[in-house]
Amino acid sequence: MLRPFDLLLKLVKKGAEADIYLTSWNGHNSILKIRKKKDYRVNSLDTRIRTLRTIREAKMISETKSFGITTPLVYFVDEKECKMYLQFVRGKLVRDMPVKQIVKICKDIGKIVGILHKNGVMHGDLTTSNFILTMQGLVILDFGLSQKTDKVDDYAIDLRLFKEVLNSAHAQIVDESWASFIRGYKKILGSLLTDKVINQVLVIEKRGRYANVI
Numbered sequence: 001m002l003r004p005f006d007l008l009l010k011l012v013k014k015g016a017e018a019d020i021y022l023t024s025w026n027g028h029n030s031i032l033k034i035r036k037k038k039d040y041r042v043n044s045l046d047t048r049i050r051t052l053r054t055i056r057e058a059k060m061i062s063e064t065k066s067f068g069i070t071t072p073l074v075y076f077v078d079e080k081e082c083k084m085y086l087q088f089v090r091g092k093l094v095r096d097m098p099v100k101q102i103v104k105i106c107k108d109i110g111k112i113v114g115i116l117h118k119n120g121v122m123h124g125d126l127t128t129s130n131f132i133l134t135m136q137g138l139v140i141l142d143f144g145l146s147q148k149t150d151k152v153d154d155y156a157i158d159l160r161l162f163k164e165v166l167n168s169a170h171a172q173i174v175d176e177s178w179a180s181f182i183r184g185y186k187k188i189l190g191s192l193l194t195d196k197v198i199n200q201v202l203v204i205e206k207r208g209r210y211a212n213v214i
Contacts, residue, residue, distance in 0.1 A: 020032070109181055
């Protein structure tokens, strides 16, 4: 059900799990995230999954702030409708920046991811589209796939995804950007843990190559 302040909606992104709209909240520009019903799931199960994921994401966004990382404010969570109203962040997506700037910013992204992992959080969707550079600094977005974990393998999955994104979306600067990211990551986690995670990234990559051969 749409509320009065939802009447002016502009679709920003259609995703597999949720649709993202630009709307307003109490006179402020706002991002509305609506988790979509999955017809292939039993209705009661689908509602439970979408509700729990919506609540979890809101909690993860708020918890991440306590680590000193900048995330959008959560204005309101509608558990029944599986909707969440978030602060609209003005800035530029890292994805759309000049290549030299992306290389430099990757070090700061590495620091942010290092802080997440140091505090037992896997983001789950690390892409250059989920970081916005504002006048105040970097803001990390979209915690829809995030989870609490202390497993090195989960941290490696985060890094592997980011590396894949660099390779596909920023191929001309992938090596420099990845090295920059690792420098920032290592600054937070230190050499020992960073090496463990990177070694696990290599293991994951070998699994993928083996699967492709088979």
